[in-house]
Amino acid sequence: MSDELNPYVNHNHGLCIQSALREAHDLCKRRNVRLTALREKVLEQIWQSHRPVGAYDILAQLTQGESRPAQPPTVYRALDFLQEQGLVHRIASINAYIGCSHPGKQHNGYFLICERCKITAELEHPEIDQSLKSCASDHGFTINKTRIELTGLCINCQNT
Amino acid sequence: MSDELNPYVNHNHGLCIQSALREAHDLCKRRNVRLTALREKVLEQIWQSHRPVGAYDILAQLTQGESRPAQPPTVYRALDFLQEQGLVHRIASINAYIGCSHPGKQHNGYFLICERCKITAELEHPEIDQSLKSCASDHGFTINKTRIELTGLCINCQNT
DNA sequence: AACAAAACGTTACAATATAACAATCACTCA
DNA sequence: TGAGTGATTGTTATATTGTAACGTTTTGTT
Numbered sequence: 590m591s592d593e594l595n596p597y598v599n600h601n602h603g604l605c606i607q608s609a610l611r612e613a614h615d616l617c618k619r620r621n622v623r624l625t626a627l628r629e630k631v632l633e634q635i636w637q638s639h640r641p642v643g644a645y646d647i648l649a650q651l652t653q654g655e656s657r658p659a660q661p662p663t664v665y666r667a668l669d670f671l672q673e674q675g676l677v678h679r680i681a682s683i684n685a686y687i688g689c690s691h692p693g694k695q696h697n698g699y700f701l702i703c704e705r706c707k708i709t710a711e712l713e714h715p716e717i718d719q720s721l722k723s724c725a726s727d728h729g730f731t732i733n734k735t736r737i738e739l740t741g742l743c744i745n746c747q748n749t
Numbered sequence: 750m751s752d753e754l755n756p757y758v759n760h761n762h763g764l765c766i767q768s769a770l771r772e773a774h775d776l777c778k779r780r781n782v783r784l785t786a787l788r789e790k791v792l793e794q795i796w797q798s799h800r801p802v803g804a805y806d807i808l809a810q811l812t813q814g815e816s817r818p819a820q821p822p823t824v825y826r827a828l829d830f831l832q833e834q835g836l837v838h839r840i841a842s843i844n845a846y847i848g849c850s851h852p853g854k855q856h857n858g859y860f861l862i863c864e865r866c867k868i869t870a871e872l873e874h875p876e877i878d879q880s881l882k883s884c885a886s887d888h889g890f891t892i893n894k895t896r897i898e899l900t901g902l903c904i905n906c907q908n909t
Numbered sequence: 910a911a912c913a914a915a916a917c918g919t920t921a922c923a924a925t926a927t928a929a930c931a932a933t934c935a936c937t938c939a
Numbered sequence: 940t941g942a943g944t945g946a947t948t949g950t951t952a953t954a955t956t957g958t959a960a961c962g963t964t965t966t967g968t969t
Contacts, residue, residue, distance in 0.1 A: 644957075661957070724874055730901055733901040737896070740892070741891045803925080817950095
């Protein structure tokens with residue numbers, strides 16, 4: 590992981606946002622699906638930090654300066670789209686959403702969620718995927734989706 | 750796993766409930782915490798099946814035949830207690846609760862959740878725990894809680 | 910331009926969870 | 940044993956998260 594994308598390292602986050610949006614555009618173009626203005630705004634909001642954000646936080650941001658406040662389905666529909674396209678992940682343990690750090694790639698990400706600062710890193714580990722898969726299949730179980738959420742303390746929050 | 754506790758095999762589920770309650774009693778006694786009548790009722794409700802149940806389902810059951818309906822905090826407090834004692838797990842991806850199949854033992858369970866019949870098995874796999882732990886520590890991250898929820902199709906629901 | 914499908918707006922509501930305070934229970938120790 | 944204390948439960952109210960349903964607008968296609 591380059592430092593530019595490493596949430597634990599001081600970095601130019603503007604570049605994270607830029608590259609996330611660019612990748613999203615490319616991906617949607619390739620797949621011939623529409624990254625509409627709304628969807629892009631939602632994705633951009635999500636990428637404002639490396640912390641998962643709640644749907645209603647996004648909603649509040651969208652509403653900023655608008656004449657009429659946006660409504661929940663507006664956000665949830667955009668989130669559904671973004672999740673379908675693998676651009677965003679839902680973190681179930683805290684009901685929040687985070688940008689995918691390597692969209693397009695086939696992957697089962699897993700998440701390191703800091704309990705203190707909330708910064709969340711997405712990692713991959715194909716061997717673990719494989720272990721889980723084979724373990725499940727020992728029980729005759731076929732996995733469709735893997736969800737791994739690890740909470741604890743990140744490197745910056747250890748000593749406090 | 751003995752067939753008596755294997756959710757995928759036809760078994761005398763009464764024995765599952767019995768043994769879960771007995772273990773809970775023993776454990777609470779050893780720890781000198783109180784498995785009150787209410788907490789036991791909630792645990793018993795949860796153990797009615799090998800499917801995770803929602804808090805409001807439990808609430809509805811508690812309310813059955815009572816003069817005044819039970820209120821949400823009643824159930825959530827009992828659930829908090831049962832989770833603290835490791836007698837119950839929360840399945841975050843579906844907001845539901847399931848009895849722990851091996852309480853007392855230090856463990857990071859992971860869950861195979863059938864999308865079709867909802868039957869959920871809890872497995873252990875110390876090697877995966879270890880891999881995750883060492884992976885996380887490569888990033889300076891200390892894990893407090895591991896949450897692994899795998900959704901898919903169980904052995905009985907594959908061919909339908 | 911007419912049409913169909915997709916996306917979005919809007920209203921209403923469902924489902925899940927918690928805060929705050931009052932009442933009751935159960936254990937302890939004088 | 941019974942007064943005091945902390946734990947547990949009851950109760951009211953409300954916060955938070957998510958969805959159903961239907962109408963309108965936009966987009967892409969013929």
